[in-house]
Amino acid sequence: MKKLNFHPCGNYKERYEQEITIFETDFGRLWSWIGIFFLFVILPFISSPYFLHVLNMVGIASIAAIGLNILIGYTGQISLGHGAFIGVGAYAAAILATSVNMPFLLTLPMAGLISAMVGMIFGIPSGRLKGLYLTIATLAGQIIIEYVLVHWESLTKGTMGITLPRPSILGMELESDRSFFFLIFCCLIVMIWLAVNLMRTKYGRAFIAIRDNDRAAEGMGIPLFRYKLLSFGISSFYAGFAGAIWAYYMVSITSEPFTLGLSVEYIAMVIIGGLGSVSGSIYGAVFITFLNEILRWLTGIMMNIGVITESGLNVAPLREFFFGTSIVLFILFEPRGLAEVWRIIRSNFRLWPFAY
Amino acid sequence: MNFFLQLLINGISIGFLYGLSAMGFVMIFKSSSVLNFAHGELLALGAFFFLAMVTWVKLPIAAAFIVTLACCFILGFIIERFFLRPLIGEPLIYVIMLTVGLASMFKGLMLLVWGGNLQTYPAFLPEVLGIQWDVINIPPVYTAALIIGIMFLILFGLFFKYSSQGIFMRSVADNQRAALSLGVHVQKVFALSWAIAALVAGMSGIVLGIINGINVHDLSAIGLKVFPVVILGGLDSIGGAIIGGIIIGLLETFTGGYISPSLSDVVPYIVLVFILMVKPYGLFGLAEIERV
Numbered sequence: 001m002k003k004l005n006f007h008p009c010g011n012y013k014e015r016y017e018q019e020i021t022i023f024e025t026d027f028g029r030l031w032s033w034i035g036i037f038f039l040f041v042i043l044p045f046i047s048s049p050y051f052l053h054v055l056n057m058v059g060i061a062s063i064a065a066i067g068l069n070i071l072i073g074y075t076g077q078i079s080l081g082h083g084a085f086i087g088v089g090a091y092a093a094a095i096l097a098t099s100v101n102m103p104f105l106l107t108l109p110m111a112g113l114i115s116a117m118v119g120m121i122f123g124i125p126s127g128r129l130k131g132l133y134l135t136i137a138t139l140a141g142q143i144i145i146e147y148v149l150v151h152w153e154s155l156t157k158g159t160m161g162i163t164l165p166r167p168s169i170l171g172m173e174l175e176s177d178r179s180f181f182f183l184i185f186c187c188l189i190v191m192i193w194l195a196v197n198l199m200r201t202k203y204g205r206a207f208i209a210i211r212d213n214d215r216a217a218e219g220m221g222i223p224l225f226r227y228k229l230l231s232f233g234i235s236s237f238y239a240g241f242a243g244a245i246w247a248y249y250m251v252s253i254t255s256e257p258f259t260l261g262l263s264v265e266y267i268a269m270v271i272i273g274g275l276g277s278v279s280g281s282i283y284g285a286v287f288i289t290f291l292n293e294i295l296r297w298l299t300g301i302m303m304n305i306g307v308i309t310e311s312g313l314n315v316a317p318l319r320e321f322f323f324g325t326s327i328v329l330f331i332l333f334e335p336r337g338l339a340e341v342w343r344i345i346r347s348n349f350r351l352w353p354f355a356y
Numbered sequence: 357m358n359f360f361l362q363l364l365i366n367g368i369s370i371g372f373l374y375g376l377s378a379m380g381f382v383m384i385f386k387s388s389s390v391l392n393f394a395h396g397e398l399l400a401l402g403a404f405f406f407l408a409m410v411t412w413v414k415l416p417i418a419a420a421f422i423v424t425l426a427c428c429f430i431l432g433f434i435i436e437r438f439f440l441r442p443l444i445g446e447p448l449i450y451v452i453m454l455t456v457g458l459a460s461m462f463k464g465l466m467l468l469v470w471g472g473n474l475q476t477y478p479a480f481l482p483e484v485l486g487i488q489w490d491v492i493n494i495p496p497v498y499t500a501a502l503i504i505g506i507m508f509l510i511l512f513g514l515f516f517k518y519s520s521q522g523i524f525m526r527s528v529a530d531n532q533r534a535a536l537s538l539g540v541h542v543q544k545v546f547a548l549s550w551a552i553a554a555l556v557a558g559m560s561g562i563v564l565g566i567i568n569g570i571n572v573h574d575l576s577a578i579g580l581k582v583f584p585v586v587i588l589g590g591l592d593s594i595g596g597a598i599i600g601g602i603i604i605g606l607l608e609t610f611t612g613g614y615i616s617p618s619l620s621d622v623v624p625y626i627v628l629v630f631i632l633m634v635k636p637y638g639l640f641g642l643a644e645i646e647r648v
Contacts, residue, residue: 078449125632131448132391136583137632140625143580147622260580264456271453317472321464327457331450332442 007350020200036189044181052177054293056249059184060242061285065269066195066278067238072267073276074199075231076211078131081122081138082239082266084145087258089115089240090247091149094162097248104167104174108187108244115240116233118145123232127225130214142260149255161254164247180249187245191238195278198234207231211276261320268327274339283338291326295319363613364606369498371605373567375598376505377560377578378585379512380553386529386592387549390440393455395557396579397462400572402428402558403565404470410477417480424562425555432554436547444546459576466572474569501563505598508556512594525549529592584624587631590641599639 004026013019023029044052068082092111096102102110122141126134149156156162167174174180198204206227209217218224247253265288273284295318334341381395392398405427409420439458443451516522527535528545536542561575568574581604589600604624612620637643 072449076449078452125629129632129636132452133587133632133636135391135452136587137629139580139583140628140632143625144622144629147618151618261460264460267453267456271449275449317464317467319464320460321468324457324459324461324464328439328454328461331454331457332439335446335450 022196022200039185040182044178049177052181054289056177056180056184058286058289059181059188060246060249061266061269061289062188062282063191063245064239064242065266065273065281065285066191067235067242068266069270069273069275069278069281070195070198070207070238071231071235072270073274073280074204074211075207075228076214077123077126077228077231078135079138079232079235080135080260080263080267081119081142081145082235083258083260083262083264084142084149085115085119085236085239086243086246086262086266087149087255088118088145088236089243090253090258091156091162091243091255092240093244093247094164094253095155097164097167098162104248105169108241111244111247112237112241115243116237119236119239120229120233123229126228126232139260142263146255146259149258156255159254161252163252167248174248184245184249187241191241192278192282195238199278203227203230208276265323268323271327271335272330272337274337277337277339279342280337280339283342287326287338288323291322292319295322359613363609365494367606367609368602369494369501369605370609371602372498372505372598373501373560373564373601374578374581374585374605375589375601376501376508376563377557378582378589378597378601379508379594380556380560381582382586382589382592382594382597383549383553383556385586386594387525388440388528388546390451390455392553393452394459394462394579395582396576397459397466398428398432398554398557399561399564399579400466400570400575401431401462402554402561403570403575404466405558406562406565407470407475407477407570421562424558428554428558429551432551433547435554436550440546440550441543444543459579463572463576470570470572472572474571476569477566495567497563497567501567504559504563508559509594509598521545521548581624584628584631586638587628587636588638590638592642593638593640596638596640 006025006027023032043055047055064082064086068079071077071079071082089111092114093107096107096110097104122138122145125137129137150158169183172179174183199208206217206222209220209222210224210227210231214224269284269288270281271284272287273282274280299318330337377395377399380398381392384390384392402424406420406424409415409423410417413420415423435458439454440451443454516526524535524540524545525548527538527540528542532542535545564575564578585600585604586597587600588603589596589598604627607623607627608620611623631638
């Protein structure tokens with residue numbers, strides 16, 4: 001029998017494979033299997049339809065947030081256009097499904113690829129620009145895409161929106177929240193697997209080198225422009241994929257949700273979760289989606305007991321305010337996000353009672 | 357021809373307002389290299405403070421104006437002290453995201469207090485300021501905006517050229533380390549530049565509020581339109597902001613007048629992408645040169 005790996009009491013790594021291993025200990029591997037078992041076998045059957053819906057939204061948001069984290073957290077290119085790329089993916093899926101009658105399993109990756117292409121077009125400025133100039137370029141991209149989605153009426157049907165057919169896999173129709181749950185979380189696990197392993201390859205290392213010092217990276221022979229563009233493409237692929245699932249899940253789509261506000265929401269997820277950490281993106285997605293739901297619930301209660309009587313007040317301003325505040329607080333007090341908080345908690349448990 | 361002239365006048369006056377709004381933005385960037393995404397919300401805060409002073413407290417207009425500017429000045433101070441100062445020396449993304457976070461914080465707060473509806477000031481500008489010349493019609497607000505704008509430009513020109521604080525600010529903008537070693541209190545300069553920028557923003561917010569009415573969404577959209585303006589003019593040039601503003605304003609009104617009204621909102625951003633690809637430091641900006 002293979003010897004089990006436990007946490008060593010020092011750094012005893014001798015080879016590079018040990019450095020890039022995903023699970024440092026066998027407990028980590030065991031726990032992730034238990035987690036997957038709980039996720040697929042127990043969770044969908046004990047939770048209410050509403051909770052399943054929230055979980056599905058978390059899953060979709062996680063996929064897109066992982067994509068944004070590859071761009072911002074690993075490559076260091078700040079993008080304010082992620083919401084628009086999700087919109088491109090959603091519209092691509094809707095158009096392919098309605099006018100070309102493409103089968104469901106093919107539309108998801110196709111929407112991702114189309115989104116990746118659009119993302120790479122708006123990544124072209126990264127060849128000359130960096131830092132804040134690039135951020136402004138992606139802001140322009142967001143606004144231009146938003147305009148195109150509303151005004152290219154022959155393709156996107158403008159403000160009317162598009163209604164999608166019910167998706168089916170091998171003759172099985174997906175209609176309940178539960179069947180979507182399995183679809184979304186299978187996709188999420190594949191996407192996590194891809195992202196984690198991407199970061200262990202030469203491409204991932206090149207991204208991290210560009211983030212840490214782009215001039216040094218270029219000096220070491222990394223073609224900056226090509227890798228930045230690749231990062232934009234991968235990030236938008238994730239966004240488009242998530243957008244396509246969203247479109248199917250929501251049944252009908254309009255251009256309304258894909259605003260700058262959505263982009264900011266995703267950046268908030270990445271920052272609150274933790275930059276440069278795949279698991280962090282998921283924590284961030286969970287945090288923001290649950291924050292949304294809690295605020296909706298809270299405004300509902302306040303409406304009922306009559307604290308708020310003004311009919312014009314809805315959840316939007318409160319949401320804006322709490323988003324803003326949580327971003328600001330995290331940046332000021334824990335800039336490395338929830339992933340870091342979790343790491344600190346874990347290491348406290350491990351070292352207790354003899355912290356050194 | 358008349359149509360053309362009217363568009364020209366409209367474009368210049370709208371553009372001047374954009375330039376005015378961008379001035380505060382440039383000031384912050386120039387001294388502390390912070391890209392302020394909350395600028396539109398600063399404009400809106402100024403406009404709403406003024407509204408509160410005029411309608412709730414019922415101060416006379418001149419007093420309300422001065423009180424509002426004072427409030428904005430203090431607000432700028434507070435923002436710098438509590439939010440931006442802890443981030444000096446942190447990576448760019450944190451600074452950018454902090455201003456994005458502040459933007460949605462302020463926006464939510466304003467929506468909670470004043471709601472999302474359009475509000476207007478009571479009319480108070482004298483009709484004498486309006487100019488009616490042949491077919492050209494300039495409403496009094498624009499004349500007032502022009503006078504206030506030029507006044508502030510001259511004031512700031514003198515401030516930066518002659519006052520010691522202004523010279524400190526320029527020295528920090530030029531070379532932070534050298535300024536620090538020569539005894540300039542850099543943190544004080546940052547605080548002062550935020551305070552002045554918030555003041556200018558508040559002033560432009562009031563002017564914009566008089567013209568279009570006060571609405572959180574519209575004013576924060578103008579805060580985003582500042583980006584094409586300052587990129588065109590050069591991120592660190594105050595005069596460039598005014599000229600960039602006028603060019604963008606003209607472009608917008610001509611697109612709106614001759615091609616399609618809906619396109620006029622997007623044209624500045626399309627231009628922005630092209631400028632970023634061709635001449636990223638704008639017309640009057642200082643090119644950043646990196647040395648290893």
